[in-house]
Amino acid sequence: MTTKDLLKLSTRIFTARKGRTALTILGMGIGFGAILFLVSLGYGLQDALLENIASSGALASLDVSPNDQEKKILNPETIEKMKNIEGVEGVETSFDFNAKLKLGETESDTRAEIATPGYISLENLKYAAGPASGKKEQAFGEAGSKTILVSAAVAKIFGKTPEEIMGQKVSFSLSVPANGKNSDVEASGYEVAGVTDGEETIMYAAADGLSIPEGAVFSKAKVRCKSAEVLASVREAISNEGFSVTSLTETVDEISKLFRGVNIVLGLFGIITLFVSSIGMFNTMTVALLERTTEIGIMRSIGASKADIFFMFIIESTLMGFAGGTAGIVLGVAMGQLVNLAINIAAGMMGGRALDLFAYPLWFLEVILAFSIFIGFATGIGPARRASRLDPLEALRSR
Numbered sequence: 537m538t539t540k541d542l543l544k545l546s547t548r549i550f551t552a553r554k555g556r557t558a559l560t561i562l563g564m565g566i567g568f569g570a571i572l573f574l575v576s577l578g579y580g581l582q583d584a585l586l587e588n589i590a591s592s593g594a595l596a597s598l599d600v601s602p603n604d605q606e607k608k609i610l611n612p613e614t615i616e617k618m619k620n621i622e623g624v625e626g627v628e629t630s631f632d633f634n635a636k637l638k639l640g641e642t643e644s645d646t647r648a649e650i651a652t653p654g655y656i657s658l659e660n661l662k663y664a665a666g667p668a669s670g671k672k673e674q675a676f677g678e679a680g681s682k683t684i685l686v687s688a689a690v691a692k693i694f695g696k697t698p699e700e701i702m703g704q705k706v707s708f709s710l711s712v713p714a715n716g717k718n719s720d721v722e723a724s725g726y727e728v729a730g731v732t733d734g735e736e737t738i739m740y741a742a743a744d745g746l747s748i749p750e751g752a753v754f755s756k757a758k759v760r761c762k763s764a765e766v767l768a769s770v771r772e773a774i775s776n777e778g779f780s781v782t783s784l785t786e787t788v789d790e791i792s793k794l795f796r797g798v799n800i801v802l803g804l805f806g807i808i809t810l811f812v813s814s815i816g817m818f819n820t821m822t823v824a825l826l827e828r829t830t831e832i833g834i835m836r837s838i839g840a841s842k843a844d845i846f847f848m849f850i851i852e853s854t855l856m857g858f859a860g861g862t863a864g865i866v867l868g869v870a871m872g873q874l875v876n877l878a879i880n881i882a883a884g885m886m887g888g889r890a891l892d893l894f895a896y897p898l899w900f901l902e903v904i905l906a907f908s909i910f911i912g913f914a915t916g917i918g919p920a921r922r923a924s925r926l927d928p929l930e931a932l933r934s935r
Contacts (some may be wrong), residue, residue, distance in 0.1 A: 560860075563813035564863065564911070565863025565867050567814070568864020571803055571904065573868045573872055576872050576894045582795040596760065596761050597761065598782070600758070615629060621773045622769075623761055623769055624760070628757065630650065630651035630755055631651070631712075632647065633711055634648070635647065636708060636709050639694045646686075647739070648708065650741050650748070655758055661685070665701075665702050683742075684741045685732055686739045687738045689737045690737050690738070701731060708739065712748060713752065714751035723741070771783060817853070832923055833926065833929070850913060850917070853916025854909055857909050858905070858912060861904055861909065865901055868904075876894050
């Protein structure tokens with residue numbers, strides 16, 4: 537029997553038993569669709585969480601803090617040493633002061649983060665209002681520019697929405713501890729250039745243009761590494777100097793480990809559904825064998841070999857598995873997009889922002905398709921072996 541004849545006989549089930557075949561493929565599709573829906577939800581939540589906490593630049597940087605126990609402080613001298621460590625691209629610094637912010641006749645106490653523009657960018661702030669609202673990275677502005685960022689909580693204190701406080705002129709005073717005493721630093725004529733998300737009352741301003749007294753120590757530093765590959769060596773060098781060093785990559789790694797476990801659990805729930813649908817496919821192939829016993833006897837009598845019969849059933853079940861996997865991908869993606877749309881509509885009505893809660897890695901779609909072909913092949917082996925072993929005379933007598 538030629539390959540062309542085998543393919544014709546193998547695909548005949550799709551036209552001869554349309555209803556039963558369609559239901560079998562649908563059952564397989566629901567099983568694979570459930571796996572795709574659940575696992576893509578896990579990947580989507582992971583991506584959304586990582587996007588919320590990290591920017592690409594932040595992943596190649598280290599957070600350095602003073603070590604009170606070892607009396608290690610961040611001052612211009614120690615910062616300069618860090619800049620000279622091999623693998624360091626630059627060091628961004630930040631002061632943390634108490635401040636009074638004034639808008640019109642209203643004044644409010646707040647925390648002030650006075651930093652280099654690069655530091656603000658690596659903070660990966662989320663914006664409630666501003667030119668770059670919603671972006672993952674945002675530089676604070678040009679050096680020396682008289683602009684500040686305030687949190688949404690600060691805007692609320694002044695009785696304004698994030699949009700209303702944008703562009704407002706403000707002034708502030710900083711209480712700067714230096715050389716054993718507090719000095720007041722006054723600043724005026726600043727413009728609100730952005731509003732960050734958050735409930736903390738905090739403002740951000742560039743250190744350039746402010747007369748910070750000598751002797752003031754930095755509260756934190758962010759060390760930008762040339763690449764993620766040198767992160768570990770730079771971290772070790774700074775830690776050996778006695779400073780406290782943390783890295784966002786540690787958090788990312790922990791989140792990734794957590795979601796790997798979540799995806800496995802979600803996948804197991806989907807596999808249960810797939811197992812049930814696989815039983816249905818095996819049943820379909822067994823019924824097809826019983827219905828075609830006489831046909832098999834005739835084919836064997838006119839010269840078809842056992843291998844021809846075996847491969848006819850294997851091709852049939854494999855094609856059905858492929859169709860089930862394809863249907864599963866279509867169903868899984870469609871269900872995910874519908875649920876994502878519904879959730880985003882609800883979030884928009886409640887003032888939230890849109891998120892992509894589902895992610896579909898190409899490799900996972902390929903795995904689903906390959907696994908569906910394997911399931912089709914595996915469930916067809918039993919009926920195919922039974923069909924190929926039928927005695928032609930016994931098969932003819934079964935009419």
